[in-house]
Amino acid sequence: MLLPQSADGGITLRSSALEPFGSAVLVLPAVPLSTVASRPHLQENGTLMTQALPGASTPSAAARDDGQQLGRRLLGQLSQASRDYGLIEPGDHVLVAISGGKDSYTLLDLLRQLQARVPFQFSFVAVNIDQGHPGYPLHVLRGYLEQEQYPFEIVQEDTYSVVKAKVPEGKTYCSLCSRLRRGILYTTARRLGCNKIALGHHRDDMTETLLMNLLYAGQIKAMPPRLVSDDGAHIVIRPLCYSAEEDIARYAALRAFPILPCDLCGSQDNLKRQRVKQLISELHAENPHVRGNLFAALGNVRPSHLFPARARAEATLPDRRLRVVSES
Ligand code: SF4
Numbered sequence: 001m002l003l004p005q006s007a008d009g010g011i012t013l014r015s016s017a018l019e020p021f022g023s024a025v026l027v028l029p030a031v032p033l034s035t036v037a038s039r040p041h042l043q044e045n046g047t048l049m050t051q052a053l054p055g056a057s058t059p060s061a062a063a064r065d066d067g068q069q070l071g072r073r074l075l076g077q078l079s080q081a082s083r084d085y086g087l088i089e090p091g092d093h094v095l096v097a098i099s100g101g102k103d104s105y106t107l108l109d110l111l112r113q114l115q116a117r118v119p120f121q122f123s124f125v126a127v128n129i130d131q132g133h134p135g136y137p138l139h140v141l142r143g144y145l146e147q148e149q150y151p152f153e154i155v156q157e158d159t160y161s162v163v164k165a166k167v168p169e170g171k172t173y174c175s176l177c178s179r180l181r182r183g184i185l186y187t188t189a190r191r192l193g194c195n196k197i198a199l200g201h202h203r204d205d206m207t208e209t210l211l212m213n214l215l216y217a218g219q220i221k222a223m224p225p226r227l228v229s230d231d232g233a234h235i236v237i238r239p240l241c242y243s244a245e246e247d248i249a250r251y252a253a254l255r256a257f258p259i260l261p262c263d264l265c266g267s268q269d270n271l272k273r274q275r276v277k278q279l280i281s282e283l284h285a286e287n288p289h290v291r292g293n294l295f296a297a298l299g300n301v302r303p304s305h306l307f308p309a310r311a312r313a314e315a316t317l318p319d320r321r322l323r324v325v326s327e328s
Pocket of ligand 1: 175178262265
């Protein structure tokens, strides 16, 4: 789908990749990384620096080229995912959940680039939930969003206290915490008139979730790129679903996003996820196709070779029919 570069070093997407955008050709200019040195930067003391960083004002040409290529790849993947699953469509008003981590910053950044390039209108608003974690450096995120002139809203909900009170000692908070956060996002989307909620999950999140469900929950399921909520009121989208975590981490570093610490909830290191991450890394080191195969498996499902309850019932049906016939 990625075709020859345009004059400014960008890429050109042709009609086959652009059905949802209603245009024959879409040019994605190169992502400017020359501003890296003046982007916000989180200092160790939690202060957001906005001036040029000493010694960082002129990134090397190699680093710049590398960054631009990476930016084009990520934007191309996001466009492709949008085309494949109808993630961003004309008239959408998207709530972009932003946590202050590398994934959500990257998502926000790429969506703005996409917005400037597609020949239709869509809008978005960044929403952060301040969950009441002690020491949460909200001013850093707020400073960044203001400086970058993103439309945004900060929702204050003390889920931290709720989770601390409800989860027994020694158990991880993440499951309840995520459910509470999801509920707040749905409520906020309704209030802000957003028809979609964009989350920053990437390709590796999806394959890890698949394995976690297989190994620890006895289920074959992962995270879909597009999911309609049970009540049909919301569509959750994951525009980074084709992008590798490694690329996102590198892009976030090149763009110098002011990443917030993620252990404020009391270092709730999700041990199962870490274990699965490690397992995939080890297997991938032995066979470089492992990550790709896991991801491909998400779209290569053969229900006829599984054991779903309905298939079991259908498989036994002829016997029952025979029994009924012979009894009559
Ligand atoms: S790591 Fe902390 S903030 Fe994140 S989901 Fe788990 S409990 Fe919530």
